[in-house]
Amino acid sequence: MTTISHEYKRVFVWEVPVRIFHWVNFIAIIALIATGILIGNPPALMSGAEATNQYWFGINRFIHFAAGYIFTLNLVYRVFWSFMGNKYANWKVFFPFSKKRRKNMSHVLKSDILLQNLKNSSFSNISVGHNAVASFSYLIFFILILLQIATGFALYADNATWWFPKLFAWVIPLFGGDALVRLMHHIIMWFVIIFSIVHIYLVMYHDWLEGRGEVSSMFGGFKFVRKERVDIKKELND
Amino acid sequence: MSTTEKKQDTYYESIIKNGFSRRDFIKFTAFMAAYLGYETSAVAQIATALKTTPRLPIIWEHYQECTCCSESFIRTNHPIVADIILDKVSLDYTLTLMAASGHQAEAAKKATMDKYKGEYILAVEGSVPMGEDGIYCCIAGKTALQQLQEAAAGAKAIIAWGSCASSGCVQSAKPNPTGATPIHKIITDKPIIRVPGCPPIGEVMAGVIVHVIAFGKLPELDRQGRPKAFYAKRVHDSCYRRPYFDAGLFVEEFDDESAKKGHCLYKVGCKGPVTYNSCGSIKWNNGVSYPIQSGHGCFGCSEDNFWDNGPIYERLTNVPGFGIEANADKVGMVAAGVVAGAAAGHAIASTMSKRKEHKGRVDSGKDIEKQVD
Incomplete structure (x- = not known):
């Protein structure tokens, strides 16, 4: 290992489409959770008013469905980008099958989750894009989200006139009825909430500890790596 | 014969x-x-x-x-x-x-x-x-x-x-x-x-x-x-009380003002939103009435396993494996609380465990601070 300076170089990690995806996703999830909780257990708002003069629950459900569409299309867009984007956005980073990513996973688990102070840390253990644990958690989250999309559109399909939601109509008979599908949709929402808590916390943790622009990278797209890391790569290439 | x-x-x-x-x-x-x-x-x-x-x-x-x-x-x-x-x-x-x-x-x-x-x-x-x-x-x-x-x-x-x-x-x-x-x-x-x-x-x-x-x-x-x-249709989608659902007017208790006015029975456990039947359009007993019209939520009797689909008078069904009283929201809130607590614990633990590493960075950052006008 070369001697470590405190000089950093700026890396462009998150391209514009990735950042747009992230923030659209953020807004859609907040809208979906907020309206979804209201649908699950509507508060007794304006219960004295006449039905003629209000439609808030209908509007609430409309926002939920509209946000659901945006959320889904946004996800499709991100999957597309995982074939088009840079190496940090590539679909490969979500599968921890390479030796390097498995090693990184064990490093992150030891160093960041169990908070061990490891000696002999090498540059390859310091992630520039997603770390291996995070990206793998996104893969699991993605599968969970597919289930959420399927159950959501399955419940919506019956009243839909468009073919797209009807693609999911088979989900209802698969689980035997709306009641169970609705419960699954509800439970997955809580997984999303829990995921979000962990996600936000760990981003703040990394930013606090490493100071490499973890939080701001999702706004500007840049993270920082030590100068030596770039030099080593240069040497290898020469 | x-x-x-x-x-x-x-x-x-x-x-x-x-x-x-x-x-x-x-x-x-x-x-x-x-x-x-x-x-x-x-x-x-x-x-x-x-x-x-x-x-x-x-x-x-x-x-x-x-x-x-x-x-x-x-x-x-x-x-x-x-x-x-x-x-x-x-x-x-x-x-x-x-x-x-x-x-x-x-x-x-x-x-x-x-x-x-x-x-x-x-x-x-x-x-x-x-x-x-x-x-x-x-x-x-x-x-x-x-x-x-x-x-x-x-x-x-x-x-x-x-x-x-x-x-x-x-x-x-x-x-x-x-x-x-x-x-x-x-x-x-x-x-x-x-x-x-x-x-x-x-x-x-x-x-x-x-x-x-x-x-x-x-x-x-x-x-x-x-x-x-x-x-082909949910009871909910052919229900004459549906406008109250869209207006967000719900019966909270069976003896409240909303119940008298005939508002939506969604919150007192009506299973109309998850039940496929013709009750809302054909009705019962020569078209006289059907459960919701008579002031009681739909039971969901035409759905598979409706007896096991949770309580009759509540919206949220029980989460399997979490006991009788635990509905999805309670389990979710507890789980979210535990995770948030774990994150807080992790944060405190990391300030201790990573103290040296963090301090090194802060110190070098302070050095740089002195070099900046």
């Missing part, structure tokens, strides 16, 4: 013989076509079919059930509906309504099964117990399973009346001590129409039979084997 010997009357002949006028008959066909959701041209089709088709032999079996399906059936709101089914469709065997009993009844059933092999309709009311070799339900010395297999072998199609026959209903609720099993899980080589409901609406039952008679085939079925004409 004697009808099996001589030439069978057509439905029309039987109806006229029974003292109805042709006008009554045409009204009836219009009525059925409307229920089945057909356009007016179907009225003539149904009329022609009923004039030319000989009466359809039906064997109506009763297994683990309460006969509420039969009770609902005889309360259909057009006199010919009741007549056509009970008198005119040759109900060659039905425990509740036939005159014969004992060996005579079994003999009549055997005779129909032999004579109309491959032509008769088998209507089944009730589930079949599969536990303990089926001894929980025996008729004429045979188990329900044996009876069903014999009757199904020569049937053209099977109608599974009610939730018992189509999903198992209360006797198959956990822990299902008798191993109550719906028909479609036992007989797999015959077309089966599932007509769920506890009981199904009488007009729905009549509609299914008239469709089979008039068009010689099963009505169009959905993915779950239910006739689309009656089970």
